[in-house]
Amino acid sequence: MALLHEDRLFDAEPQARAVARALYQTIRDLPLVSPHGHTDPRWYAQNENFADPAQLLIVPDHYIFRMLFSQGVRLEDLGVPSADGRAVETDGRTIWRRFASHYHLFRGTPSRLWLDHTLETLFGIDAPLTEANADDQFDRIADCLARPEFKPRALFERFNIEVIATTDGALDDLRWHRMIAESGWSGRVVTAYRPDAVVDPDFEGFAGNLDRLAEITGEDTGRWQGYLDAHRARRAYFKTFGATSSDHGHPTAETANLGPAEAEALFERVRTGRAEPGERALFRAQMLTEMAKMSLDDGLVLQIHPGAWRNHSDPMTKAFGRDKGFDIPTRTDYVAALKPLLDAVGCEPGLTVIAFTLDETSYARELAPLAGVYPALRLGPPWWFHDSPEGMRRFREMATETAGFYNTVGFNDDTRAFPSIPARHDVARRIDCAFLARLVVEHRLREDEAFALAPELAYGLAKRAYRL
Amino acid sequence: MALLHEDRLFDAEPQARAVARALYQTIRDLPLVSPHGHTDPRWYAQNENFADPAQLLIVPDHYIFRMLFSQGVRLEDLGVPSADGRAVETDGRTIWRRFASHYHLFRGTPSRLWLDHTLETLFGIDAPLTEANADDQFDRIADCLARPEFKPRALFERFNIEVIATTDGALDDLRWHRMIAESGWSGRVVTAYRPDAVVDPDFEGFAGNLDRLAEITGEDTGRWQGYLDAHRARRAYFKTFGATSSDHGHPTAETANLGPAEAEALFERVRTGRAEPGERALFRAQMLTEMAKMSLDDGLVLQIHPGAWRNHSDPMTKAFGRDKGFDIPTRTDYVAALKPLLDAVGCEPGLTVIAFTLDETSYARELAPLAGVYPALRLGPPWWFHDSPEGMRRFREMATETAGFYNTVGFNDDTRAFPSIPARHDVARRIDCAFLARLVVEHRLREDEAFALAPELAYGLAKRAYRL
Amino acid sequence: MALLHEDRLFDAEPQARAVARALYQTIRDLPLVSPHGHTDPRWYAQNENFADPAQLLIVPDHYIFRMLFSQGVRLEDLGVPSADGRAVETDGRTIWRRFASHYHLFRGTPSRLWLDHTLETLFGIDAPLTEANADDQFDRIADCLARPEFKPRALFERFNIEVIATTDGALDDLRWHRMIAESGWSGRVVTAYRPDAVVDPDFEGFAGNLDRLAEITGEDTGRWQGYLDAHRARRAYFKTFGATSSDHGHPTAETANLGPAEAEALFERVRTGRAEPGERALFRAQMLTEMAKMSLDDGLVLQIHPGAWRNHSDPMTKAFGRDKGFDIPTRTDYVAALKPLLDAVGCEPGLTVIAFTLDETSYARELAPLAGVYPALRLGPPWWFHDSPEGMRRFREMATETAGFYNTVGFNDDTRAFPSIPARHDVARRIDCAFLARLVVEHRLREDEAFALAPELAYGLAKRAYRL
Missing domain, CATH: 1.10.2020.10 (uronate isomerase, domain 2, chain A)
Known part of the structure; x- marks a missing residue:
């Protein structure tokens, strides 16, 4: 008995299935664009x-x-x-x-x-x-x-990966990316700038991280402007290893846009460990807007991944550490939260901010209406627990009517499970074809349009949104 | 290639499609009842x-x-x-x-x-x-x-509009409605009472609006009772131009039911511009209940349209003004919010309050359970961003099991886009037929019942709920 | 015309319907396990x-x-x-x-x-x-x-009920259960421990209830330890009448895990009527964790039923009393609320906590992710307003991908309407078969797996989760 049926994930109704199958045939072999993920660059570097x-x-x-x-x-x-x-x-x-x-x-x-x-x-x-x-x-x-x-590189090629992004901390020396670059291998592996360790005052070792950031960049991270310059320097460095995006995993989607003096004073309190919880949250919020402003200059796409209660179980975190399956989604507001950033830069046509959510209630109510009007805002694909057939279907059903297809950014596999990458893209491609097929058989979309959209959802939108 | 397929929006499954098609045949030519909308009465008056x-x-x-x-x-x-x-x-x-x-x-x-x-x-x-x-x-x-x-009147007739409501501010002189009435044209265009400008202390020019209200009505709007009497007078005036409803576009669904002395004191603070934000919100909340009480006397249907964050972008509002596509839905509570009003008048069988929402999570959790027990409460159709095939389908799926069909009020086109009115009603009629057809083919409803319900959803419920 | 079609509630698509029908044939005659309900034990005792x-x-x-x-x-x-x-x-x-x-x-x-x-x-x-x-x-x-x-016993047997639980207050003498036990009738009717009247400081007559609890148990409910011992005694007593579970109908899902001294002080304030609303809520929260700890010892399954705004209408409650259809669901948080209890006992493999919800937005966002990792936590079936075809379908679609099937506990009829029990189980069985059938025809599940799952959803999971 084969494990996989060729029509898996398509609607059982014969007309819809036939359309889905025809659409899928045209995109199944498109290269994989993986603009957001967590595979280990060491694999590709050492190729063991x-x-x-x-x-x-x-x-x-x-x-x-x-x-x-x-x-x-x-x-x-x-x-x-x-x-x-x-x-x-x-x-x-x-x-x-x-x-x-x-x-x-x-x-x-x-x-x-x-x-x-x-x-x-x-x-x-x-x-x-x-x-x-x-x-x-x-x-x-x-x-x-x-x-x-x-071996990793052989699998990379076999998987037909056109480009994959890893996510690396702001303090990472990107040695594996350098080794990949110097190896002469043709596989395209890029980094992404993940500065949580030097942006989030609640991050373990925050103060020491700022010192390390100063050492690496030669900037004075004891001052606000020096701190910002240090980010600029790291972003530029990451760009030399192919980075086209930054990524921000905050507890909420809060943004802020303080005046320079206020921001400087806040940084001073945060840097010296005197900030209250609300101030630490405000600093994270402010930094999203600062990052967006840097993106206006350097072109990095800004990704916001809010809404996870990390390491929910105290005893399990103590016993097994972080990231052991105890991250739980929470209700997440975007309308008030993103306003400061959107007021500042949301209408900049040169900026791309990609918002993800773990709270599906925000798709139709908040995110699609926001992305459906702000030129800078795009909707990330269903994320984490929602990266699933039903989750993807709900996303298309709830987001498309207000945001359209073109304010979405294709699929992210978002995984550290390298062998699963083709499977994940395959699920997304099939579900999108099934969704398009339903629109076709319900006569809400012409068939020629579905054939134009399918490769966009599978390949084109991700490539363009992430500037890859 | 024709743009429209005759089976559009029906389920592709042949049995369901056949039932939907049969249902639709019986209602497609019913007149349009448009009890809530924003077309310009000047069009029908001047007929240019x-x-x-x-x-x-x-x-x-x-x-x-x-x-x-x-x-x-x-x-x-x-x-x-x-x-x-x-x-x-x-x-x-x-x-x-x-x-x-x-x-x-x-x-x-x-x-x-x-x-x-x-x-x-x-x-x-x-x-x-x-x-x-x-x-x-x-x-x-x-x-x-x-x-x-x-010309507008010719289109009105061609569209088979039986009656259409416009929405007019409390200070409007209804001159276009008068011109229509005096023209002898048989088209039925009625007004609806929208008093936000004299109810919402945050409305631009609120104080001046109260003065203007005094001038128009001859009531002393400097006093609470005079202010209420002025509303009564305007409601009566609007009724002479066919109004059967009032409409209230508050940021939240908050209602209040203060004692007379408290209400009077609150009005005094609001009127003189000394009210805090919380007091201004309380005043809006109180006025919903006051309006509901007036409805007990004059029979106007009260519509509540809460939950939009209006003009979300400061720079765009500055550049282009209000109502330029930057209104974003927000989470909206109804259970606590409506309690004061419902305690006061929710069991009055002579009253009709129609609640709309931009927060679909309230359908099954709050609104259907409330409308499924309070005699005064009915559910408005899917509104604004949710006035769409998927939005309508979700509404029926999430509201029907608890509220039934008869606590809903048919379709509102809610539009200022006059030429789109037939299209919007057609989408609603088709989606409702598709939903009924699914119930029939899943043997949850008999076919004769579906044929009885279809004209109610398309025509009867709107006409009766809005007393048109 | 027959009222019931043999294929009711199955998808109309012929392949899906055929699979659903085949699945249903294998489970339709399984005995009914009714682990949570509100039928009156007097019926079975007196059999009138x-x-x-x-x-x-x-x-x-x-x-x-x-x-x-x-x-x-x-x-x-x-x-x-x-x-x-x-x-x-x-x-x-x-x-x-x-x-x-x-x-x-x-x-x-x-x-x-x-x-x-x-x-x-x-x-x-x-x-x-x-x-x-x-x-x-x-x-x-x-x-x-x-x-x-x-007669009740004849119907019980005709309904093919293997076991049914009633819900009885902590102060109940369980006389009807004793009469059933002594009657020699083979029908299995068990009780469940519902201590709201002696746990919720806002319950009518709370202080008197504590006194009564003392009388019944001989424990000193004027002291914290005596109060806890009284619960232990009553739980043991309920177990002698077959109880395998306790049930807790709190307004929210809040839990707490105070230190012994704090808990004792809180009890003192609550007992003497001096507690503020926040303290009364904290006491309810603390008692959920206390009950969970007792469950570790005595094996009772703990059921949490939060999120109903009871008796929403003041005038109707005055006129007709409690439980007259005016209970309205509210937004309910689980992630923060359950953390204290889960930190204390959530990883205990011997404990079973079953969480119910009236807020469907929590299925995919909170409850499935929590139940998908904490060994002690299981998901109750769709409850109350959501005990319906669409509600059940949404539950499976939103919870399964993250929690799987095996972290759910089958069906509860939760009813006081005795004659409706077979109908309710039949609806649940059909909807589950329809859901499994969809997974099969979309090739997300093999047919042999669906046949293995169907009896689990209809019978096995409820029996094992409730230890019946």
Whole structure:
């Protein structure tokens, strides 16, 4: 039994399916543009074979281990690294068996779609994963991973990736990007500027980070102007490694546009650790607008990723550290929050701000109306928990009528799970074709228009919005 | 290629489509009842030919120019009047060409459905608008508009409008309504009482507006009782021009029910400009309840349209003034907000309060449960950004199970775009038929019931709810 | 004409319908597990025939009388008992006629589905209820109700109920449960521990309730530890009557986890009536965590039912008392609210906390992400206003991709309308089969997996989650 059906994710109604299938045929082989993601540039730089199947597919994938944990599997038993020194499973085969024996938990989830796609298309597996065949599949995957055609660069080429962005902290020396550039390899891997560590006063080691920023740039980050200049310098440096965007993962979408004296005074309080929580939030808000203003000069696309309550469980954060599947979406306002930034630069035609959300109620109510009028604003694709068939469908249904298609920016895979990249793009392309097909069979869009739109949603919009 | 398919907006599944088509056949030719809208009564009064195509179809339509602006077209270049004296395009043909060259932006939007419907049914155009045929279509439309059968009254009759309401400010002298009444024309154009300018302390020129209200009515608007009497007088005056409703466009749905002394004291502070923001909001809240109480006496239906952040962009408001596409929906609470009014008059069977929302999350959570129990409360149709196929579908799916059909009030076109009125009603009728058809083919409703409901949704409910 | 179509609630698309039908065949006859509901244990204890049709089907059903009231029928005229002594209709036939003449109001609502199912399957009625046949149907129902096979225990067995839970207050002596136990009847009726009256300081007679709790348990409820011990005692007592769960109907989902001294001080203020509103809310919040900790010891499943604004209308509450259809959902936060409880016990694999919501926006944004990681947390089925075809469909579409199926707990009928229980389970089973069928025909789930899931959703998950 093959794991993947050729008509998967298309509407079952025959006319709609036929249109979706025809649309998909024209875009399935377009190159992948991956303008926002979290793969490790070291992979492409060193081009070493990946470790065993569990370390590649299970251990780093928070979608997977959070679901297993929710049903009673301990993170220790899945090999998730601990923060408090407790021992964790290190045997890949044992981890894989535990995963296999719980694979039914993923029924109805996107992880299941991505996994099956990876198993079939990458490793040639055509039987559903079970406890019984777990060892066989593990061996097969391990065997593949040891071969040269499964090295990162070979996979990059096999995946037909035209360009991929990694996300790197403002203090990163981009050594892997340099190694890639100097290697002569033709694969296009660019960086993106992620300055949270030197923008968010609540970030661990903020004060020390500012000092480090000063060292790296030679600017005086003890002063407001020097601090801004240091950002400018880092942005320029990141651009030399292909960066076309910055990325900002704030708790809220708050922006501010203080006068210079106010901003300077606020920075002084923040820098010296005297700022109240509200002031620290205000500083983050102000920095979004500062970044947008820098974008007017240097052309970087600004991405806002707000609304996650990070590391929601105190005991689990203590035991396993950050980013272990305990990030939970919260209600997010955009209308009041973005106003200061939009008043300042929202009508600049040369600026691109891409807003993401974890609060789907904002699609039709806030984000589509905002993106449907402000020239600088575009809507990011469904993000994180909403990067799924139903999530994508809701996004198109709720955003398109007010924002249209052209105020959206195509698909982001947003992943650190390298092997899943083709699967994720494939899901997005299929869902978009299914959505266009529905518009066609309901006579809301002509067929020729759907054929014009499909490659835009799959490829063109991402490339143009991110200036890649 | 014809622009409109006869089965547009019906589900593609053949059984559902067949039922929808059969239902639609029975209601497609019902007269249009337009109980809430913003067409200019002067058109019907003077009955002069409309100006050129761009001035009729593009320049006044905020759905259209906001989308074009979002993709980099300047409002100046679309002929949108400025507020700061800057020059704007005046040549209709040039504006039309700019619109035509961006027509693809409207793919997937209701504007596109409305435009195509207007172009085909009103102007006999059967080719999709493109840059190449823009001039031809402009000429054709211009030629039509110059003919007597395209004068406002002729169109009114051709559109099969049984009755249309305009919305007029409390200080309006209703001269155009008088001219219509005195003209002997049989078309039924009624007014609606929109007192925001003399109810909202934040309205421009509020104090002067109160003076003007005093002059018009002969009541002493310097006193609370005189102010209320002035409203009563204006409502009575509006009723002589057919008004059956009042309309209130508040930022929130807040209502209040203060004691007489408190209300009087609050009015005094508001009137003299000494009220704090919270007091001004409280005054608006109180006035909704006062209006509801007046409705108990004079029978006007009270419409609440809350939840828009008006004129969101400061620089654009400065440059182009109010109502230029920068109104953005916000989260809106109804449960706490409406309680004072509902406690006061919500169980009065003689009262009708129609609540609208821009926050779709309130449909199933708040509005349907409220309208499903309070006799005075009815649900307005999907409004503004949600007046669209997906928006209407979501409304029926989210409101019907708790509120039923009979606590809704049919369709409002809510438009100042006169030529689009038949298109808008047609979209609503088709979507409602498609929804009923789905209930039928899923055996949740008998076919005879769907045939009984379809004319109610298209015609009967609006007529009865608005007492027209 | 039969009222029920065999394919009702299945998608009309033939492939999807065929799969849904096949799935449904395998589960339609599974026993009903009803782990959360509000039927009266007295019925099963005394096993007396039900009174007339109106007293059984109309008068106690708030879904029904609220809809009639919303369209102008007075509660007095429907026989709803008054709180202020006003006379109400007592003639069942008259009430039934009033209901019949308004039956069209229920088109598109779940009440209609439940009623038709009851009328056809229980009373053998196959004609739609109308004013004309109201008397005939009344007579037929009345005739049935007088027969022995319509006594509560006979119906229980006919309904194929494997186990049903009632909800009983902490102060209840459970006499009916004792009578059932002593009767030797094999029907399994269990209780559930609902301590609102002794947990919520805003509950009527709270102080007296604490005294009564002391009397019943012999514990000193004047002290914090004694109060907690009294709860422990009552929970143990309830367990002897089969209780496997507690149930908590708080206004919000707030939880707290105070230190012992703080908790004790708070209890002292609450107990003596000196607590401010915020402190009373904090006490309710603290008690959820206390209950969860007791669950760790005694194994009771903790159910949280937050988010209803109870008795929204002051005048109607005065006239008719509590629970008369005026409960309105409100926006509900879970992410911040549940954190204290989840930090304390959320990762305990032995604990089960089931969260319900009246705010559907929390499904995808908050509840699925929380339940998709915390081992103790499960998602209750769509509740109250959302216990409907569209509501269930939205729940599966919004929750499954992040929480999966196995973090949900099957269906609760949650009803005091005993005859409607089979209808409610049937709707849930059909909607779940339709949802699974869609996943199958869109090739997101294999057919064998759907057949494995269907009985879990219909039976297995409820049984295991509630430990029944």
